[in-house]
Amino acid sequence: xxxxxxxxxxxxxxxxxxxxxxxxxxxxxxxxxxxxxxxxxxxxxxxxxxxxxxxxxxxxxxxxxxxxxxxxxxxxxxxxxxxxxxxxxxxxxxxxxxxxxxxxxxxxxxxxxxxxxxxxxxxxxxxxxxxxxxxxxxxxxxxxxxxxxxxxxxxxxxxxxxxxxxxxxxxxxxxxxxxxxxxxxxxxxxxxxxxxxxxxxxxxxxxxxxxxxxxxxxxxxxxxxxxxxxxxxxxxxxxxxxxxxxxxxxxxxx
Numbered sequence: 001x002x003x004x005x006x007x008x009x010x011x012x013x014x015x016x017x018x019x020x021x022x023x024x025x026x027x028x029x030x031x032x033x034x035x036x037x038x039x040x041x042x043x044x045x046x047x048x049x050x051x052x053x054x055x056x057x058x059x060x061x062x063x064x065x066x067x068x069x070x071x072x073x074x075x076x077x078x079x080x081x082x083x084x085x086x087x088x089x090x091x092x093x094x095x096x097x098x099x100x101x102x103x104x105x106x107x108x109x110x111x112x113x114x115x116x117x118x119x120x121x122x123x124x125x126x127x128x129x130x131x132x133x134x135x136x137x138x139x140x141x142x143x144x145x146x147x148x149x150x151x152x153x154x155x156x157x158x159x160x161x162x163x164x165x166x167x168x169x170x171x172x173x174x175x176x177x178x179x180x181x182x183x184x185x186x187x188x189x190x191x192x193x194x195x196x197x198x199x200x201x202x203x204x205x206x207x208x209x210x211x212x213x214x215x216x217x218x219x220x221x222x223x224x225x226x227x228x229x230x231x232x233x234x235x236x237x238x239x240x241x242x243x244x245x246x247x248x249x250x251x252x253x254x
Contacts, residue, residue, distance in 0.1 A: 001039040004029070011048065026051055026065055046084060053088050057095050107163070115167040115227045116174065144214050149207055152200070162200055169196060170227045173236060181238040190243035193236060 008015045021027040022038075027047055029038040040048075047068055054064045141150060172189050179186050201208050215225045216233060 001030070001041055002045075004038045004040070007040045007045075007048075011052075013048065013052075021048075021051065021061075024061055024065065026061065026068065050084065050088065054091070057092065111163060111167045112227070114164060115170040117171060141214075145210070149210070152202070152204070152207060153211060162196070166196060166200075169193060170232070173232055174227065177231065177235055181235065182242050186239045187243055190236075190239040193240060194243065 002010070004015050004018055007013070008018060018027065018038075022029065027040070027044055029040045029044055031038060050068055051064055054067060055061070059067070141153065145153065169189070169192055172192070176183075176186055176189060197208055201211075212233075215228050217228075217230055
């Protein structure tokens with residue numbers, strides 16, 4: 001058993017906070033009938049450990065209480081502690097997945113702003129929609145591509161420096177739409193696209209074509225990948241065709 005002072009010193013949780021947890025019903029230490037001193041058991045330590053993890057993950061104290069009240073006591077039981085830690089790891093992984101999803105959306109929005117050099121309201125609306133209805137885009141890709149192919153796809157990964165490189169290429173393409181496909185600027189862009197495609201897909205022409213077909217919007221649809229409108233994609237096709245000497249090549253672009 002531990003006094004409130006001992007527990008505070010050993011855990012770094014202030015006495016005031018421990019008292020507050022008791023007031024909320026998060027912790028229920030034993031009270032000495034004579035002097036009302038608090039005594040904390042191993043059960044209380046397990047609950048405090050859970051509180052620390054969940055609080056660090058930004059759960060509200062009211063939410064933490066619900067989680068704890070659905071748990072079990074410890075009694076120095078290895079199995080109980082193992083189950084508790086395993087449950088916490090599950091919660092941590094769920095939160096990590098949510099945070100990664102938000103990170104991806106934030107990066108996608110930065111990508112869109114870099115590609116267009118403006119704030120796009122449609123992109124902001126998509127951001128909100130993705131937060132409210134997650135996994136739709138990912139689920140669609142998983143239906144279309146194999147797991148091995150998914151590993152190679154450009155999906156606005158914040159850790160991949162190639163992502164922003166494509167945003168720069170896309171911005172250049174959007175600015176050249178009025179240029180003839182055989183102009184010097186257009187052909188320089190074609191060279192950049194071919195070089196980028198080789199870096200991104202490792203020369204896998206079949207996957208390049210498959211990805212191109214996947215991102216091509218159907219008639220009446222908006223761009224499936226930001227900025228890749230029908231007009232932009234047709235222009236890229238045209239400049240690549242000239243760049244490759246009119247060959248019927250599958251390496252058309254990203």
